[in-house]
Amino acid sequence: MLGLNKKDTSLFLIVLGMTLFAPFILNPFPVDSDLAQFNAGYPDLMQRFLIFGIFAIGFNILFGLTGYLSFGHAAFLGVGSYAGVWMMKLLTMNVVPAIVVSVIVAGLFSLFVGWISLRRSGIYFSILTLAFAQMSFALAYSVLTPVTGGETGLQLSLSDPRVLGVGATPEGSIPLTNFFGLEMRDSWEPALGGWLFTFNAGYYLCAVLMLVAFYVAIRIFRSPFGMMLKAVKSNQQRMQYTGLNPKPYTLAAFVISGMYAGLAGGLMVSMDPLAGAERMFWTASGEVVLMTILGGAGTLIGPVLGAGFIKYMENIVSKINEGILHAWFAFLPDGLEDFVVAVFYPFVGKGWHLTLGIMFMLVVIFLPGGIVEGGQRIGRLFRRRPAEPKGRPVGAPSSSAAE
Amino acid sequence: MDAIILQILNGLDKGSAYALIALGLTLIFGTLGVVNFAHGALFMLGAFCAVTLSRLLAISHETVDPTRTDFLGNPLKVQTPYVEEWFGPEIGQTIIEWSVPLGILFAIPIMIAAGLAMERGLIRYFYKRPHADQILVTFGLAIVLQEIVKYFFGANPIPTPAPPALVGSLDFGVLIGFDAGQIIYPYWRLIYFIFAAILIGGVFAFLQFTTFGMVVRAGMADRETVGLLGINIDKRFTIMFAIAAVVAGLAGVMYAPINSPNYHMGMDFLVLSFVVVVVGGMGSLGGAVLAGFVLGILESFASMPQVTSVIPGINQIVIYLVAIIILLTRPRGLLGRKGVME
Numbered sequence: 001m002l003g004l005n006k007k008d009t010s011l012f013l014i015v016l017g018m019t020l021f022a023p024f025i026l027n028p029f030p031v032d033s034d035l036a037q038f039n040a041g042y043p044d045l046m047q048r049f050l051i052f053g054i055f056a057i058g059f060n061i062l063f064g065l066t067g068y069l070s071f072g073h074a075a076f077l078g079v080g081s082y083a084g085v086w087m088m089k090l091l092t093m094n095v096v097p098a099i100v101v102s103v104i105v106a107g108l109f110s111l112f113v114g115w116i117s118l119r120r121s122g123i124y125f126s127i128l129t130l131a132f133a134q135m136s137f138a139l140a141y142s143v144l145t146p147v148t149g150g151e152t153g154l155q156l157s158l159s160d161p162r163v164l165g166v167g168a169t170p171e172g173s174i175p176l177t178n179f180f181g182l183e184m185r186d187s188w189e190p191a192l193g194g195w196l197f198t199f200n201a202g203y204y205l206c207a208v209l210m211l212v213a214f215y216v217a218i219r220i221f222r223s224p225f226g227m228m229l230k231a232v233k234s235n236q237q238r239m240q241y242t243g244l245n246p247k248p249y250t251l252a253a254f255v256i257s258g259m260y261a262g263l264a265g266g267l268m269v270s271m272d273p274l275a276g277a278e279r280m281f282w283t284a285s286g287e288v289v290l291m292t293i294l295g296g297a298g299t300l301i302g303p304v305l306g307a308g309f310i311k312y313m314e315n316i317v318s319k320i321n322e323g324i325l326h327a328w329f330a331f332l333p334d335g336l337e338d339f340v341v342a343v344f345y346p347f348v349g350k351g352w353h354l355t356l357g358i359m360f361m362l363v364v365i366f367l368p369g370g371i372v373e374g375g376q377r378i379g380r381l382f383r384r385r386p387a388e389p390k391g392r393p394v395g396a397p398s399s400s401a402a403e
Numbered sequence: 404m405d406a407i408i409l410q411i412l413n414g415l416d417k418g419s420a421y422a423l424i425a426l427g428l429t430l431i432f433g434t435l436g437v438v439n440f441a442h443g444a445l446f447m448l449g450a451f452c453a454v455t456l457s458r459l460l461a462i463s464h465e466t467v468d469p470t471r472t473d474f475l476g477n478p479l480k481v482q483t484p485y486v487e488e489w490f491g492p493e494i495g496q497t498i499i500e501w502s503v504p505l506g507i508l509f510a511i512p513i514m515i516a517a518g519l520a521m522e523r524g525l526i527r528y529f530y531k532r533p534h535a536d537q538i539l540v541t542f543g544l545a546i547v548l549q550e551i552v553k554y555f556f557g558a559n560p561i562p563t564p565a566p567p568a569l570v571g572s573l574d575f576g577v578l579i580g581f582d583a584g585q586i587i588y589p590y591w592r593l594i595y596f597i598f599a600a601i602l603i604g605g606v607f608a609f610l611q612f613t614t615f616g617m618v619v620r621a622g623m624a625d626r627e628t629v630g631l632l633g634i635n636i637d638k639r640f641t642i643m644f645a646i647a648a649v650v651a652g653l654a655g656v657m658y659a660p661i662n663s664p665n666y667h668m669g670m671d672f673l674v675l676s677f678v679v680v681v682v683g684g685m686g687s688l689g690g691a692v693l694a695g696f697v698l699g700i701l702e703s704f705a706s707m708p709q710v711t712s713v714i715p716g717i718n719q720i721v722i723y724l725v726a727i728i729i730l731l732t733r734p735r736g737l738l739g740r741k742g743v744m745e
Contacts, residue, residue, distance in 0.1 A: 069535045120730060123438050123534055127681045128730055130674060131723040138723075143716030282674060286542065293539055346554050354554070357546030364540040365528070 008218050011300060015214055019207040022046055023197045030194030034327070038316055043187060043200035044271075045315050049308045050206040051267045054213045056291040056303030058260020061220060062253050063289070064298035065229035069126050071285050072113070072133030076258040078140065078280030080106035080265025082147070085154045085275045092164040093175045095184065095205070095270035099263065106262020107255055114254035118247060121236075133282050140277040153276030177270050179205055184271055202271045209267060213260060218300055220256070229253050290360055296370030305371050313352050320348040405576060405585045410703045412575065416592040416661060418699020419599030420446075423654035424676040425683060425691035426603060427647035433623045433686045434640045437526055438534050440541040443673025444548040445517065445648050449655025450664035451552055452513055453506035454561050460486050460499045501566045506656040511649055518648025522641050545669065553666040560663035565591045595657050602650060603692055609646075610688075619643055623686075678726045684739025694737055698722050 004012060018025065027041030040046070059073050080102035087098040117128040140148040148154055158168045162175075169175050177184045184202035191197075220226050228249045231239045236246050269275055278284070287310065295306025325341045325348070332340060347355045367374050424446050431439045463484040471479040487495030498505070525544065529537045564570070569590045576586030610616035622629045622636040629636045655664075662668070679698055683690030704710065706718035729736060 067533075067535065069538060116727065116731065120734060123538070123685070124681060124730060124734070126538065127677055128727065131678060131726050134674060135720045135723040135727075138719035139716060142719060283670070289539070289542075351550060351554055353546060354550035357543050357550060361525075361540055361543035361547065364536060364543060365525075368536070 002215065004218060005222075008222065008300075012211075012215065012218065015301065015304070016211060019050065019210060022049070022203075022207075023199055027195060027197055031196050032194060037319060037324070040312055040316055041198060043198055043203050045311065046200070046203045047206050047267075047271050048311045048315070050203070050210040051264045051271075052288070052291065052307035052311055053304040054206075054210050054267070055261055055264035055288050056295070056307040057213055057217050058257040058264070059288045060257075060292050060297060060299075060303040061217060061229075061260065062257040063292060064303075065221070065226060065233060066250050066253050067233035068118075068121065068250060068254070069289070070117075070129040070254075070257075071126050071282060071289065072129030072131075072136075073257065073261050073288055074282070074284035075113070075133040075136040075280045076106040076110050076261035077265040077268070077284070078136065078275070078277065079109045080262030081269045081275035081279060082140070082154055082265075083262075084266040084269040085156070085273055086147075088162075088177065088269070088273055089156060089160040090163065092162060093177050094164075095177050095179055095266075098177075098270055099209075099266035102266025102269075103259050103262045106265060107259040110255050110258020110261070111251075114251050114258070118250050118254060130282055130285075133280060133285055137277055137280040137282070140280060148275070148277060150277070153274055155274045177202075177273055205270070206267055209263065213263065214300075214304070221300060225249065225252070290356070292370075294360060294363055294370055296372030299369070299372045302370050302372040309371070310356065313356060317348055317355070318350065318352040322349070405581055406707070406709075408576075408579075409586050409588075410707060411700050412586070412588050412592075414700030414703035415596045415696070416699075417702060418696040419596050420654055420658050420672065420695075421676055421679045421699050422692045422695025423599055423602060424651055424672055425679040425695045426606060426688060427651040427654075428676060428680050429683070429686060429688050429691040430606070430643055430647040430650075432680070433688070434619060434643045435522075435526065435530065437529060438537045438541070439526070440538050440673065441521065441544040441548065442541075442647075442651055443669030443671075443676065444545040445514065445651040445669070446655040446658075446672055447552065447664070447666065447669030448517060448548065449510050449514060449652030450563075450659045450668060451556060451655075452510035452652065453503050453563050453656045453659040454556065454664055456506045456509045457499070457502035457563060460484065460502050460505075500568075503563060503565055503656065503660055506659070507653055510652045510656045514649045514652030515645045517652070518645035519641065521648070522644040526644070527637075527641075545673070549666050549669060556664075556666065558666060560665040562663045563659040565660035569594065591660050595661060598657050599654070602653060606646070606650060607688070615639065615642075675722060678722055682726050682729045682736055684736030687736065687738040690736055690738030698725065701725065 002009070002012075023041045023046070025041075026046065027039045029035040029039055031039075040049075055073075055077060059070070062068055062070060062073075083105035084098035084102040087101045091097055113129065113132045117125055117132065120128060141150060144150075156174045158172070158174060160167050160174075165175060179201070182201050184200075184205065186201040188199040189196060190199075228239075228244070228246075231244075232246045232250055239246055265275075265279075268279075288307075291306035291310050292303045293306070294309060295304065296302025322341065322345055325344055326337065329337045329340045345351070363370055369376070424442060427445070428439060428442050431437055431442070461484055463482040465480050466483045466488075467478045468481045469478055471481075473479050484495060484499060486498050489495065490498060521544070525540065526537075529540060572587040572589045573593060574583055574586070575588045577583050579586075610620055618629065618634055618636070619639050622634075622639065626636055655668075675698075676695075679694045680691055682698065683692070683694030701721055702718065705721040711718055733739075
């Protein structure tokens with residue numbers, strides 16, 4: 001289908017199904033149950049899953065295929081989101097031009113950065129991208145305040161000279177972002193029994209673009225161009241000896257991943273028209289590195305899983321506070337309850353970064369293929385037993401369909 | 404003229420911190436070949452050693468002060484630090500005030516332990532893995548260390564003052580023939596610079612004049628040959644890692660009064676010190692120190708109002724700008740050796 005082989009088609013269909021039915025999948029608990037706080041099916045978070053999924057897919061095209069570890073990709077996301085907000089300020093609240101311009105601007109910026117940074121490889125490349133990103137951050141934060149809004153960030157105002165459309169609605173508020181009239185905030189919330197599902201327009205716009213981005217990534221992975229990038233990763237010298245210049249390929253990969261980041265930035269401001277400099281800080285670049293490695297660098301589905309995992313932790317696990325922990329372990333005797341809560345508390349709530357850091361280290365040390373490899377290993381473990389016909393655990397179908 | 408001298412002096416303390424961290428990074432890189440993104444976390448741990456010691460010294464218990472009474476006529480209860488009880492009030496008070504310099508003694512064993520634990524427990528498994536893996540695992544470790552510190556000490560910066568005897572400023576200008584009050588320089592910054600110079604000198608002397616240092620230098624140049632001579636080079640490299648950790652930690656201890664320690668200071672310094680290392684030349688100890696001071700001073704020049712009014716924001720990007728230019732024109736950095744990481 002669509003020029004994909006059978007394995008890739010089934011992977012694509014799984015991702016398609018997962019994104020389309022995410023409002024169901026992510027809302028497994030009834031609204032008034034104790035576990036409702038684990039429901040991730042609200043529009044804001046679902047959009048984040050997809051947007052950071054796109055960001056990570058793009059990063060993976062560079063890092064997973066060529067092995068060039070960039071520590072400055074957040075800069076492209078930031079540049080893209082500034083460009084998007086400017087389109088909304090100047091042209092129209094329709095998100096299409098904003099997203100298109102975000103991708104183009106981020107692509108141009110990454111062309112510039114990549115053209116310079118790719119002169120060096122290894123740690124030098126990482127440091128160069130880091131330096132560019134920190135420079136962009138510093139500039140956006142202070143010098144370029146007229147363009148970027150400085151500390152407060154770039155936001156819409158009532159006096160924006162919007163060419164197509166009005167500066168303010170008749171009620172006197174800032175118009176909402178829309179897709180040819182369909183407002184991004186529009187939601188349809190059917191209640192089924194104790195469950196409440198939210199189908200949000202913005203989420204489905206992100207979903208469509210994510211699927212397109214994912215499809216393009218599959219095609220890149222399977223193309224001769226993708227093979228070139230893998231050759232760059234495995235042995236650049238040997239590649240040069242065969243008469244191929246790796247530079248154009250790596251630069252193209254860098255720009256493509258920059259454009260993915262720009263798309264993520266454009267979508268981000270389409271959902272919430274506000275762009276801030278902190279989005280470009282180098283730790284934000286570190287986050288996308290974490291996502292890709294956790295999920296599995298070099299695999300198709302890995303970065304998406306990693307992005308979902310980290311954003312889920314950031315939004316759900318970080319909300320578990322001491323009171324909730326006490327409620328969970330209330331069945332234990334008092335002294336033991338306090339002890340168990342004290343053991344778990346540093347790892348959840350405000351300490352969720354600790355869990356993330358530990359998991360990340362464990363993945364780098366023991367599971368270089370990330371979640372995907374973990375799934376594959378579990379899958380293999382179960383498949384070796386012929387006596388068990390239905391031995392496939394959850395997570396195995398998606399992972400075995402990946403790389 | 405006085406403004407220039409002042410900026411040079413201003414750049415020295417930050418430059419010292421850069422140079423010390425970069426020196427440790429280069430030691431680890433040159434000996435073990437590991438790119439250690441957790442080195443900033445060691446700097447941060449050092450600063451929190453100072454915080455911990457000042458808190459430990461201030462542990463007190465309630466005693467009754469028979470000489471004073473409250474307004475009801477009852478004997479007044481006061482908090483007396485144990486240190487004051489053991490050494491008498493005056494000496495005890497002095498010990499508490501001098502907790503930051505004492506933190507050096509406190510930090511050395513802790514940093515040695517931290518360095519050995521890091522190298523033996525984690526990093527030695529990464530010698531043969533690609534640099535990207537080393538960056539990633541030490542980046543993860545840095546996050547973990549940072550979060551542990553945040554859990555115990557909170558997210559806010561903790562003011563850690565220098566001893567009162569060393570608070571104040573030196574009228575530096577008078578010493579070199581300027582009018583009084585033109586160039587004044589805080590004592591603690593001067594001490595920090597002198598301390599850094601001694602530490603750097605110590606490391607260099609250690610490498611230059613001891614047999615141990617000679618073997619390590621030989622190992623940096625050609626690890627295999629030294630190993631073939633029957634020398635356990637790995638053990639020496641492990642010790643060098645601990646030394647690098649101590650250097651970073653002590654840089655952190657002494658930096659605490661200049662900038663209140665917070666849990667992310669390591670990451671803030673780490674990025675800059677990597678830039679310093681790269682500018683100085685990967686693997687060159689002298690280059691790291693030189694670039695540290697040069698960039699520190701450059702940064703302070705760029706923050707002069709005369710400069711920022713012409714090129715606004717230059718103070719925040721000058722280091723990165725210099726790094727990019729150096730990397731593109733002199734790919735090996737200022738004093739880089741051939742064949743390192745190429």
